[in-house]
Amino acid sequence: MSKHEQYILDLMKVPRMDAKLRAFLFKIKFNIQLTTEFRTSLNTVNSACDELRRSTKLKEIMKRILYLGNTLNQGTTRGAAVGFKLDSLLKLTDTRSSTSKMTLMHYLCKAFASKSPSLLDFHKDLVSLEAASKIQLKVLAEEMQAILKGLEKVKQELAASANDGPISEGFRKTLKEFIGQVEAEMTSVSDFYSVVCRNADALAIYFGEDPTRCPFEQVTMTILNFVRLFRKCDEENFKEEAKMEEVKGVNVN
Template identity: 65%
Template sequence: MQGSLWADSQKQEEQPKAPEIDLSELESLFSTSAATDASRADKGGSKRGTSISKSETVHLIDMRRANNCEIMLTKIKMPLPDMMNAVLALDTSVLDIDQVENLIKFCPTKEEMEMLKNYNGKKEMLGKCEQFFLELMKVPRVESKLRVFSFRINFSSQVKDLRSNLNTINSASKEVKDSLKLRQIMQTILTLGNALNQGTTRGSAVGFKLDSLLKLSDTRAKNNKMTLMHYLCKLLAEKMPELLDFHKDLHHLEAASKIQLKIVAEEMQAVSKGLEKVEQELTASENDGAISMGFRKALKNFLDTAEADVRSLISLYSEVGRSADSLAQYFGEDPARCPFEQVTSILVIFVNMFNKARDENARNAEAEKKKLEKEAMKEKQNTSGK
């Protein structure tokens, strides 16, 4: 730069003269190691050249992602080509759902694929993650195929669980509507209500709201020792004891009360959408060439049974929808305002309160019996003593 020491040194007339240097002395003092190294290189051949040309691993992918990818690959414990063969064969005996989900997580992005496509160096110098990505990139739409594989693995258990839940809902609805014992208990409760409301506008009711069942344990007698639920159980025990075990008619009620129809609908939609994705990938893979031949064959075999399963499931789902609505209508309720989940929840609470009151009545009766027996024994002893 102008004005610098080095710019000024260009002006020879102003430059102070440097002392004369004895080059032989300088070399003997400071160039020994360099000369020796040169000599060694000449004698030993390629040692020095090897250190310069030593190959190093090339990392193109973000180091954190690459490290996580390598950790994931250690858990698969098989050569990459074997792994991809298992994916293309939809072989569930080789890869499980966790491994497939991890492979999906580490599918290369568009940017990463472009980076690898534009790499001009030796493939062998790339890191494990980069080599893994290159292996995945050999398969057209590899992420879509992996998602199809994931759906294939989950399908059987997903359909099984859905069918089980739908059958439970159907069974619970049928059991409630078919139970003559429950019907008689409902009629008894209506009769009690009309008797209590005698002389009022509510004294000639032909039915009651379902949530009124929950008020039976809140309505207490004047002496505060008994609730209307206790009285109902007492009345039935005396007049119609065969009704006390009505809960045995309702085997599926409690299980059905834990099923949310909204979640069932979402799962049904997920299965249908998943099957659509499978069909789309099957069509798209027609143009893949030889690499997808085994994949297409395995996918066709899966679709043959899967489509039939889903059709059957959709039919059952429609039937269950009608069955669930009919349960609310059976109690005179509007399904829109009192959906299946609410009906079953109320009935489960009612059953539990009924059984609790029935058992308490039995314990109190037993205690009263023992008390009377004790008093009678005491009276007898007093009489004999006189």
């Protein structure tokens, strides 16, 4: 009998080989899944929440948009609003002047460029926004449960292998060390996950939204689209002004 055949026969004697292989597979994937992928996603969501809430430039822009809305609605029941729905930000490009292509967004960008040019680069405060907008909390919840369930199955197999005898001694030693190393890390990650979920809900509330109706993904995607529209209109304003200056120069000559 060859060594390979003997090895196969020895493997066949190991109780619950499938469960043991799954336990080792979880051990191999653990660091990549938890440290590299899951923690990175949590950090991105948390960073985006902090950036959005701490950006004084974004806050000032929101204030001025509210002021503009109240000015336009003066004399109506909506003329003294204390806030607005986030999706209203995306409607600023829907309202156009009857005499030009200028939208309310173009007007806002012109006003900021003229009176508060330092606000135009508010997007630089939001470096994590685009990456965070691609992350779904529902998927993170599923990943968290999968990691917890995987670790629980590893513990179950370790307990079950206690009666396997000498054939599982190496397996038990390796798995026992692994569990001892990762349990504290799992507690840390689980706590951080809870904090991130609370911060994500608090972000919706910060913008006057109900987190059950306007979850984190919707908040970040709406603001990201607003940023893109704002920058596009600002760029169009700049090109239009450059074109007008060019025409003036030609007329003068």
